[in-house]
Amino acid sequence: MTAPFLVTGGTGTLGQHVVPLLRQAGHPVRVLSRRPRPTGDGRDGEDGGLTYVTGNLLENEGVEAAVAGATTVVHLAGGPKGDDEATRNLVRAATEEGVRHLVLISVIGANRVPIGYHRMKLGTEVAVAESGIPWTTLRAAQFHELLHTVLAKMTRLPVVPAPRGVRVEPVDSRDVGARLAELALGEPAGLVPDLAGPTVYGLDELIHSYLRSTGTRRPVLPLPLPGKAGRALRAGTNLAAEGADRGRHTWEDFLSGRVDA
Template identity: 65%
Template sequence: MSTTILVTGGTGTLGRHVVPLLRAAGREVRVLSRRGGVPADGVEYVACDLLTGEGIDAALAGVGTVLHLAGGPKGDDVATLNLARAAASAGVEHLVYISVIGADRIPLGYFRAKRDAERAVEESGVPWTTLRAAQFHDLALTVAEKMAKLPVVPAPGGLRWQPVDARDVAARLVELALGEPAGRVRDLAGPTLYGLHELALDHLHARGKRRPTLPVPMPGKVGRSYRAGENLTLDDVDTGGRTWEAFLAERVGTRA
């Protein structure tokens, strides 16, 4: 088996933590990106467009394991299907995919695309591992910053998150990539549940600011799904060790 690992999304939020861990484990790493790049720190960068498939065969040449981290608001299902098919043709021996908790339950296009991407991995014929994770602290911070700019912080009824640190997810993914294919593994979430508005209030407090809150309803199927906690995994779940509060202190600082 080749020791080369191809990482899609290797320059993103998660990939920036994953790639150094793989290098520290002594693995040859190839990072797939749209523009490629100059090799650095023992990492090869190759150009590829997963949505069109351009450059994908060359990127997979000599690769034993693929760690698929690339994602976006649209097109994850198409990109993953292209990658999975090409990985099968290239003789890849392990395909590791990062998905999101609630992929099969939340009635939104993003989650449906994630579930379709999971199916593409499962049906590829390549031995596979899929990890579903909660929203990263980085995303929680982005949402909190936007909410904190409003004169009144909306408090969507029943909308809870269990954000997890990207470093904890990266460590788990590297462990899985270096191991044997395991199918769908236990979900990974953060150690604490928060109402979405609580994240914004924490961010404001860290900056020494305050805002009033206003309860707002979440109508329709999406609202019912979130109120039922279908974006959460509360039982039989692995939890990361880094808390939202510690992450916020690192990024923003704290004030009494």
Template identity: 55%
Template sequence: MATSLLVTGGTGTLGGHVLPRLRAAGRDVRVLSRRARDPEPGVEYAAGDLLAGDGLDAALDGIDTVLHLAGGPKGDDVVAANLVAAASRAGVRHIVYISVIGADTVPLGYFRAKYAAERAIAESGIPFTTLRAAQFHDLTLKVATTMAKLPVLPAPGGLRWQPVDSRDVADRLVELTVGAPSGRVADLAGPEVATLADLSRAYLRVHGKRRPTLPVRMPGKVGRAYRDGDNLNLDTAARGTRTWADFLVERTAEPAAAK
């Protein structure tokens, strides 16, 4: 199979939505994976380690466009530097990167690494497209599930999110990947803004649970950044269509349908 498109992070949550959309758009895809996998219709796999830089030259052989979805709690800056170096050697002509809203404003290591990755790509000399998105519903669900296990629901003052559905992000990324390099494009957030406590209460209601609420104050620079809304884009972000309530209803219905 001949393909000119490499996807990193193609086996993750977002990749699981992106790959079928790329196939529906008529694109054959090569996916960078940490271990060898058998090919699927329209999808081949190349083994490589982005953090160590191993296997990247072979994975990028013949590739024109890279959709960089791979990310983790740390090391995204190192991963991007390794990918950019290999992409330059391979003559890649377009890198599409998914980042996070607030990458340059929220004083946390995860955001700093994302911003460093943005800069590495933008300064590489390779034409690029960067999309910043809000926190996914999937991450919000993990946080809400964890908080719901506590006897008292923490309510961090001023902590607001704009959770976006990963399928909405996948739709936008496919548009950008099959299009021309566009630099940094408009951010993508969810259709609603809510406090983390309200998002967790919605989760509890769907599951027929209640918890008393304990207001807490986030200290220091991080707390100030969140209270100031540095993790939000209330003005210029494009908005997804699927709400947190829609997502919760779907996820609640899935286990019931499986029984």
């Protein structure tokens, strides 16, 4: 029997794109989920090629069982805190199991942006790179879904703050999922080129476009973003490095399908 691909975070925004692509390529997939899920829900035929296992990477629960028998691990699970420790737990189990390819999703600017989240993501990269397992790491820009959620919260305020000079290049999760599946099906490649969206926007542009798409009227107040983080973001440390790959789907494409969200 072919060894399964283990996908952590396989039920999330990114995993919902990656898992079907791996299945379409003919590989069995095991999804690690923090909540119990039924196996064989009808979406995967009757070949038993999609299974779910329950575990918690941060608490180091069920990790060995999830990794057992897998030769490729695609690590997509993440959260606002603890990703570095969760990744170290996964790496330990994967090393003991003899995993031959570890694929990681990270964030553009992990090594440059002086924000706690980016430092944490850099910690996940270091854990993978120092694991001794052949690895591939993809740094991606912020997903459209994330920016949509952030803007929805910001625009509930009576006056919407717009940090001056901050630029972003949001990427579609479908594009990231397709690239990750391609990398997982290939040979370990180390740190590959960044993946960002096709367009660089000022954050104020995105705020105005969101307001227009939802028919919301709010005054927008440009404000300076203070401190070391503000200086770094204005310098573009969150933007893709030279030679980056670019997704096909634009922010406008995304908004056109989400105006009622």
